[in-house]
Amino acid sequence: MTAATRIEHDAFGPVEIPAGRYWGAQTQRAAGVFEVGTERFAACLLHAFGLQKIAAARANARCGALEAALAGTIAAAAGEVSRGLFDEHFPLTIWQTGSGTQTNMNANEVIANRANELLGQPLGTKSPVHPNDHVNASQSSNDSFPTVMHIAAATELTKRLIPALIILKEALEDRARAFAGVAKVARTHLMDAVPMTMGQAFEAFAWQVSSGISRLQDALPRLLLLAQGGTAAGTGLNAPENFDTFFCEEIGRLTGLPFAPHPCKFEGMSGHDALVELSGALNVVAASLTKIANDIRWMGSGPRCGIGELVIPDDGLTSSIMPGKRNPTIAEVVAQAAMQVAGNHVTVTMAGASGSFELNVAKPVLIHNVLQSIRILSDSSLVFANKLVAGLDVDRERLESNLGNALLSVTALNPVLGYDKVARITRTAVERRIPPREAAMALGYLDAEAYDRLVDPIRMAKGGS
Structure with a gap:
């Protein structure tokens, strides 16, 4: 251990952790095991963990599984996590155990260390708040x-x-x-x-x-x-x-x-x-x-x-x-x-x-x-x-121009002229490169006034009613 680190212990022995970091032994071990990618959980997931630990602490107190004072301190520390005050103390990427165990333990350790700090204890003491026994009480990562x-x-x-x-x-x-x-x-x-x-x-x-x-x-x-x-x-x-x-x-x-x-x-x-x-x-x-x-x-x-x-x-x-x-x-x-x-x-x-x-x-x-x-x-x-x-x-202006050249506007003439004559208007307009209105008049089917009355874009947009 150096001045820049502290020692914490878990079931497998001592672990050296950067001083000032609120995570514990399991998080530190995981950081050395899962060296894959850089993708981190969205901050909202970390904040949701804070909310989950608040609710768990309060539920445990109501069930008698945690002393009210201890549960209150855990909830206070978890509240700081839920507000984003400890985002930088979640170093793991998403590439970890499929149950998310390491991030759950990360949350347990951060909240336990912060709760103990609120109670006047140094980081890493696990007392009076233990990450597993208290923060994770009545829970599993699963x-x-x-x-x-x-x-x-x-x-x-x-x-x-x-x-x-x-x-x-x-x-x-x-x-x-x-x-x-x-x-x-x-x-x-x-x-x-x-x-x-x-x-x-x-x-x-x-x-x-x-x-x-x-x-x-x-x-x-x-x-x-x-x-x-x-x-x-x-x-x-x-x-x-x-x-x-x-x-x-x-x-x-x-x-x-x-x-x-x-x-x-x-x-x-x-x-x-x-x-x-x-x-x-x-x-x-x-x-x-x-x-x-x-x-x-x-x-x-x-x-x-x-x-x-x-x-x-x-x-x-x-x-x-x-x-x-x-x-x-x-x-x-x-x-x-x-x-x-x-x-x-x-x-x-x-x-x-x-x-x-x-x-x-x-x-x-x-x-x-x-x-x-x-x-x-x-x-x-x-x-x-x-x-x-x-x-x-x-x-x-562009819309009006497009409508004037729109061949299929003459579909409105089907009930009046019949499909075949309307098809001839369309074909003539294409062959002569003229608007369908001109084609209809050139073929002698309709005069300008009749065409404009029958081929009304707004009326057609309403279904012809």
Whole structure:
């Protein structure tokens, strides 16, 4: 030991730990064993561990498994973890034991050392607060880690992602109202089709996001069931009676979410279908955002040589070689975030299938990917809503020009002229490179007044009524 280190002991003997670091022997050993990658758990997971340990300490006190004063000190130290004051004292990557045991022990050790410090003891004493006997009382990593997974996912879902998607939905609805009377050419198979309004396009976008919100909310009830109290294998060994109920009451007070004991803790520890389901809903949201982002950037392509129907707000960025070039950068960010979510869902699916008998052994990589998906969908949705969608406008001159040249507008004439004559109008317009209006008049089928009355883009966008 040097002045820069201290010695702590565990079941395997002494371990040298950097002085001033609140983790203990098991964390230090793990850091030397799992030298893989640099990916760390999201801070929200660490903060959820703080909340979990507060709730466990209070539940233990209510059950008589911990003295009230000791439980209070543990809760105070865990509260500091939940507020992010000890994030730098969680050095491990996600690449560790599949149960997440090392990060659970990391939390136990940090909280025990901080609790002892609050009681006037030096780091490493394990007295009067022991990381296993007290901070981890009535718990196992096998039920605590999945509980933290659910707490973090449910909290991020309700307090970060759903609010962000609501903002995006409202921004799309606002553009739908603003563009309700603006006619455009619909496109099917990437080709010109019949008239519609730009408002209808944005109404479809808003509906996709609204449906995504509903799918996420549908997944929430399963996330609110917690495995805490199952201990090592789901039987509840060493957990006092009512510990799970008291725990859920306490975590509910801390988070404002109606968590409840899982009625089958074996399922809550051996399978993570609730999180796979959530990831599936996240994947659908990602697919929707890709569709919306791509449609917007296509409709805004140009501005001179593309479709150019939408005017995308300037983000102040440009090309490294082409002066003044403006690109749909935010839409591209949204699309890339969605690609990552789709890849994450594959990982989550494989991880969720990796339960072996009574324990899923891919918990760290599973929750890492779920939380990353939630975070990047949340952030990209907010940026999309505030920095792109809210500032969108239409190029009315381009839209009118496109409508005038739209061949399939003559579909409205089918009931009047019949399919074959309308097909001849279309063919003539293509062959002579003239608008369909001119073709109809050149063929002697309709005069200008009749054509304009029958081929009304806004009326057609309403179904011809």
